[in-house]
Amino acid sequence: MKKIIAACMATALLAVTVGCGSQTTAGQNNTQAVQQTAGNGAEQPGTSLKKDSKILVVYFSYADNEKLSDGVDASARASYQLDNGKPIGNTGLVAKWIAQETKADTYSIKTVNPYPNDYDAAVKQGKQEVENGTKPELQNQPLDLKDYDVIFVGYPNWWGDMPMAMYSFFDSQDFAGKTIIPFCTSGGSGFGNTVDAIQKLEPQATVTQGIAIHANDVKDSKNQVTQWLSGLNLNQSK
Ligand SMILES: Cc1cc2nc3c(=O)[nH]c(=O)nc-3n(C[C@H](O)[C@H](O)[C@H](O)COP(=O)(O)O)c2cc1C
Numbered sequence: 001m002k003k004i005i006a007a008c009m010a011t012a013l014l015a016v017t018v019g020c021g022s023q024t025t026a027g028q029n030n031t032q033a034v035q036q037t038a039g040n041g042a043e044q045p046g047t048s049l050k051k052d053s054k055i056l057v058v059y060f061s062y063a064d065n066e067k068l069s070d071g072v073d074a075s076a077r078a079s080y081q082l083d084n085g086k087p088i089g090n091t092g093l094v095a096k097w098i099a100q101e102t103k104a105d106t107y108s109i110k111t112v113n114p115y116p117n118d119y120d121a122a123v124k125q126g127k128q129e130v131e132n133g134t135k136p137e138l139q140n141q142p143l144d145l146k147d148y149d150v151i152f153v154g155y156p157n158w159w160g161d162m163p164m165a166m167y168s169f170f171d172s173q174d175f176a177g178k179t180i181i182p183f184c185t186s187g188g189s190g191f192g193n194t195v196d197a198i199q200k201l202e203p204q205a206t207v208t209q210g211i212a213i214h215a216n217d218v219k220d221s222k223n224q225v226t227q228w229l230s231g232l233n234l235n236q237s238k
Helices: 002-014 026-035 090-102 119-132 164-172 194-201 215-220 222-230
Strands: 055-059 105-108 150-156 179-186 206-208 211-214
Touching (some): 055 090, 090 211, 179 194
Parallel strands (some): 055 105, 150 179
């Protein structure tokens, strides 16, 4: 509930195009999101994907970027998506399903300085970062994109935008010639303008249509994700 209130607050304050009030019907929301296009550089799903593409799933989730205080059992939080009892987050869960279905590698983006364990404080910090354009420093985890042709890129909507850590990540990598397939989870804002933002950040990449899933629906959305993937015509033999 706390997350939804925060999401509605964020949505109202940022005047993003899709209001929380109109987003209570999961099916409608998801359908809208799937049909969203990426702007001028966007391709229809599947049109530019090579056979035998090597696939990577990159994602950012609060669950992997939260500072856990001593004695805090994050897995006990009702709002968290869990994976074998460990927090994985909404975006992390979708990332896991995509990786399973496409036999992809996964890469979780992590900041050097974790976000506060207190959710409201994390929401506030995220707002300050978006407003100030502050790009947090990322942990130096090895990643060589030359090994991959197709890269799913997932993130939660933070204040109508991508978390600023995503901007740090795009700064740190060269996506020229790659196909980027975005996915997003949110409390109702969906992608906002983030797909166009990715295309602007990576003008030499092909950014396809993606999928946005409401936070409330994530745990029941595995079939929807699988169906979406099968429509992308990815070659899944790796
Ligand atoms: C800092 C912060 C800002 C957020 N801003 C929005 C927002 O503007 N619109 C929205 O719909 N949801 C917003 N949310 C909710 C998240 O997008 C949503 O809960 C998402 O599914 C979380 O994914 P995760 O568990 O992978 O981090 C925000 C959450 C946080 C922590």
